[in-house]
Amino acid sequence: MTMIAVLGNGRVGGSLAAALTRARHEVRVADRAPGAAADAARTARVVINATPGAGSLERLVTLREELRGKILVDVSNATVDGPDGLPADLLYPGSSLAEQLQEALPDTRVVKTLNTMLFTVMTAPAALAQPPTAFLSGEDSQAKQVVRGLLADLGWHQDWITDLGGIETARAAEAAILFVPHVIRSSGFAPFAISIAR
Numbered sequence: 001m002t003m004i005a006v007l008g009n010g011r012v013g014g015s016l017a018a019a020l021t022r023a024r025h026e027v028r029v030a031d032r033a034p035g036a037a038a039d040a041a042r043t044a045r046v047v048i049n050a051t052p053g054a055g056s057l058e059r060l061v062t063l064r065e066e067l068r069g070k071i072l073v074d075v076s077n078a079t080v081d082g083p084d085g086l087p088a089d090l091l092y093p094g095s096s097l098a099e100q101l102q103e104a105l106p107d108t109r110v111v112k113t114l115n116t117m118l119f120t121v122m123t124a125p126a127a128l129a130q131p132p133t134a135f136l137s138g139e140d141s142q143a144k145q146v147v148r149g150l151l152a153d154l155g156w157h158q159d160w161i162t163d164l165g166g167i168e169t170a171r172a173a174e175a176a177i178l179f180v181p182h183v184i185r186s187s188g189f190a191p192f193a194i195s196i197a198r
Contacts, residue, residue, distance in 0.1 A: 001025055002150070005040035007059070008050035012075060012119045016048055016154075019123035023153035041066035046073060046146065049101075053078035054091055057100050067108040071143045073150070074098050074170075075114040075122070077177040086181035090174065098137060098170035109143035111136060112170035113151065115177070117193030123154050125193070132193030136163045137170035162196060 006017045006029045017029045030040040041047050041063050049056055053076035060067065078097040082088035092100055098112035113136050114122045125132050134156050136144050144163060151161055164173065176194050183192060 002046055002146075003044045004028070004150075005030060005037075005044035005047045006050055007037050007040065007047060008052075008076075010050065010052075012122070013048070013050035015119055015123050016050060016075070019154050020150065025150075025153070038063055038066050041070065044070065046071045046150070048073045049076055051076060053097050054080075056097055057104060060101060061104050064105060064107075067105055070108055071140075071146055072101065072105065072108045072110045073114075073147055074101060074110055074112050077115050077174055079177055082181070084181075086184065087177050088181070090178070092171075092174075094171070096168075096171035096174040098174070099167050102139065102167045109138065109140040110167060111138035111140070111143050111147045112167070112173060113137075113147055116173055118189075118191050120191045121193045124191075125155050125157075125160060128191060128193060130195060131157070131160050133196045134161045135169075135173045135194075136161060137165065137167055137173060139167050 002025050004020055004025050004027045006013045009029050009031050017027045021027045028040040030037040047070050051059055056076050078091035079087035080089040098110055102110040113134055138144050
C-alpha cells in the first residue's frame with residue numbers, strides 16, 4: 001500500500017483516484033479548497049499531478065516544501081487550446097511541462113507518464129483492441145520503478161511500458177497531444193492511445 005495524493009479531481013484525477021483506491025492504496029484527492037493540495041501532498045509518498053497543464057507549474061511551485069523528497073507523477077499536458085477547446089499548440093515548445101517541473105522542484109523526483117491517451121485508457125488499458133503503450137520519463141530509476149508498480153495496479157502489463165530515459169524525453173511524449181484534436185475530429189471521442197508496434 002502506498003500513500004498517494006491526487007491533485008485535481010476532474011475526470012483524470014477522479015478516475016485515477018478510484019482505480020488506485022480499488023488497488024488498496026491509501027488515496028487522498030485534493031480539491032480546490034484552500035490548503036487542500038498542501039495537506040494531501042504533505043502526507044503522501046507519491047503525488048499525482050492531474051491538474052490542468054496550463055496552470056500546473058504555477059500551482060505546484062507553491063508546494064515546493066510539501067513535495068520535497070516525494071515522487072511527482074505528472075500526467076498533464078500543458079497546451080494552448082484552440083477556439084474549439086482542443087489542444088492547438090504546446091505551452092512549452094522545445095521543452096515540456098515535466099522538465100519545467102523538475103527544474104522548479106529539484107528536490108522532487110518527477111516522472112512523466114500516462115499523458116498519451118484518452119483518460120479512460122489510463123485505468124483500463126486492456127479495454128483497447130490492441131495493447132497501448134505507457135511511456136516513462138524521469139531522472140530517478142527508483143522513482144520510475146515505483147511508478148511501474150502503480151501502473152501494474154492500474155492494469156498495465158510490464159511489456160506495455162516503455163522507459164524513454166531522462167526527463168528531457170518527456171517533450172516527445174507531451175508532443176503526442178498534438179495528435180489528439182485530429183484523432184477526435186476524425187474518429188470521435190472514443191478511447192485511444194499511442195501504441196508502439198514491434
